[in-house]
Amino acid sequence: MNTKPHQRKVYWNEPTMTWWERVYLFEILRGLGITGGVFLRNMWRWTTGRKGALTTYYPEETRADYAAGNRGKHILTQRPDGTPQCIACNMCATVCPAQVIEIDAAFDPDDPAHPKSPSRFEIDYSRCVFCGLCVEACPEDAIRMVKEVPELPSADREHMWLRMDELLTWNPQSDVAKPYPPKGGTVKTRGNA
């Protein structure tokens, strides 16, 4: 039986410490100085009415620095008259890997250019995977994703559905993707209007 005490293996990249670091007490003091300094700096910021933290009070506060390409939540684009650009073709609902989009179509015989429109367009955010495939599938550029995140925190699963009233709140002054809606333009319709 081997009675020698256990020898710890020496690794090739064994950290080498100077004498100063091996004493440890001074390095502890340096570390405490760093953390204590951060504490005092943040406390000074809090007491002078500024914010001493990097975090945000979600959901009361939302971050202003989401990346431009962040897939935060869906919006439905609108025609100049405010109706959704969606034609209820169900392509987004078909491509959706999580199967969270539900669309009911409505028929409007008075508008032959866009006879189909959604009467109900709902997305279940409790299951949405934010992949953005619905945006790519849309032939009408009717659904997009914006960087802001939806207000999801709630005690109730029902509140995690986004419905048309919220999806249709996106009204930009100018749209970078296409110059639409035109300023002062009129509603163009095809056919016998």
Next chain:
Amino acid sequence: MIQDLVIYAAYIGYALAVLLTFGTVLTWVERKQAAVMSDRIGANRAYIRIPFTQYRMIWLGLFHGIADGLKMLLKEDWKPQSYDWYAYAVAPWVVFTPVLLVFAVIPFGGTLDPAKLFSDLPAVSAWFGDRTYPMQIARLDAGLLIVFAFGGMSIIGTMLAGWSSSNKFSMLGAVRAGSQMISYELIMGLTVLGLILIYGTVDLTGIVQQQSSTLLGFLPAWGVFHQPFAATLFLAAAIAENKRIPFDLPEAESELIAGFYTEYSAMKMGLFMFAEFIEIAIVAALFTTLFLGGYNLPFMTDAGFVFPGDHVVPMSHGAVVVTQMVVFLAKVLAIASFQILIRWSLPRFRYDQVLSFAWKFMLPLTLVNLTVTAVLAWSFHG
């Protein structure tokens, strides 16, 4: 005699109130300080809504401690099918009670003279007569020894908890706790020996009273200036004794789940946590008493402030008593906050490092410190 009963009942009530408040508030301080240290906000969601209004008292998340306590009380008290249910049930109390008892010998203020305090009420004043009371629950000659005696008792509790849980993690945690606490208690005792040599007493009131003068005319004669090495070593050993990071090997959650209280749930587990937080306050109170002059402020006497150059600011007895109690609490809070700073700054030791740190590093240092102190004390005082 009934006067003594009244005064000491008030002292005991005060001590219990202070300790339990510290135990609750320190959980909040720990959360908030850790958050501010790491650029976060900290827990701030628990609130009490004033009934019939929509006003929510959030108060910087101060009520999270109450929410925690309620959660612990209302949770299922799950018990393992341990082979020693009695030891299992008794262990949290064996840990918790000595921690409270230690405070009995710690002086939290100077001398209370009820006759002076109630000089506006002649009846009360006459009833108390010329009785004076040191502000300490039990003035024992063996004060410091009592501290160590009670401190040693909590080892039994952790060992009982680990043994009776019949869980290998608990058992490992208990073994670690036992060896670690015994090692560091030795060091705590040896560091304090130097102070005993200087002050010539183990009576904590006597130790504090000797710290009320000044050194070299400007330094307060606090133990930390007499024994700076001992102060550092004592604080390190006391944190190790309290089993907190960087010495939290007995409950190292990444290795042992929760160590010796793995199998405890609900308020039994809460008692262990509560004892840990109260012990932060106890360690801070001990450090304050031994090394930071207890309730003393520099140049403060029982009659008020006496600055050099015979500049005297007289104070009434009531003001002196309140100032001394507040000064003591402020020092305790500062040291507790420093312990929390250490806890959130340093990484955990490896277990062999903990023990070799105690026996190969701190023990020789304390012995050297003790020898030098003994030689100096002998050469000065003969």
